[in-house]
Amino acid sequence: MNNEILWQDKRCIVCLSEESLTVEHIIPKSIGGVLTCRFLCKACNSRFGSGFEATAKLAPELRIAALKHGSVLAELQNNLEVGATYEQSFGNIKRSVKVRKSGGLPTSSLDDNSLIVPQNEAEGILRSMLNKRGVTECDLGESIDRWKDGPINQIIELSAGIVVRKWQEHPAKPSFSESAISTLLSLKIAYEFAAIICGSAIYAKEEGLQNVRKILIEQDEEQAANIVQRYSADRAEAIHGIAFMGNKPSAQFQIRLFGHLAFVVTMPNFGIVTDETVYTLDLKNGDHFLTR
Ligand SMILES: [Zn+2]
Structure with missing residues (x-):
């Protein structure tokens, strides 16, 4: 599939402003993400980039998860260590x-x-x-x-x-003394994935969506932790993955980073009328695909 998902609307999906939109990596480029979409304004994009995305890159559990895959991910592992x-x-x-x-x-x-x-x-x-x-x-x-x-x-x-x-x-x-991975990262990835699945419906003023946007704008770690749960998987492939798991009854997403780190995001008061949708990025060869 193409790296860029096309986006028709002119508004930022997070702050809803009509400032000129910029290319956003759904999974941060710094951790190997390649899927992009032009749906974030410059202010939101750079606030995330210098905020929780920057600290997530150095998060010990993320670097350890990458290291578990050995030398096949050497280049990415080296990039993650910069600044550590x-x-x-x-x-x-x-x-x-x-x-x-x-x-x-x-x-x-x-x-x-x-x-x-x-x-x-x-x-x-x-x-x-x-x-x-x-x-x-x-x-x-x-x-x-x-x-x-x-x-x-x-x-x-x-x-x-x-x-x-x-x-x-x-x-x-x-030293692995850096901050643990922010739950805001999983929430951001899930929200952007929801936008890719449901298009302009992401702008709806429903309470659930308004709440997620508020948490992201304020980078409110505490509120994010209420809707993001973390799991870990022992045996895992060298992939990043995002899945829409259906409405239970609220929309539920699973994020996998380096296969080993798993997060479940449940967005209260928000549902999407579609089948399960899974995005997978193979970190060994850069192939990625979306399946419904
Ligand atoms: Zn914005």
């Missing part, structure tokens, strides 16, 4: 840093004022430090050689009072 906090020990000193956009951990200083530098950037940084301290070209080359040939885990003295240490054991571990 990792802890690393150097002897008795610990550091806590965030994964860079370009991957890997950054340069940072420890409490003892020493600088921790990624191995592949160490030479360039050393050269510029020695340069700044007025070390001659000849001494500089010698210093670099002394560092390169020097023993691991020991203090090596270079020129101009600079001392270095080539750390050998310094495993980095994710």
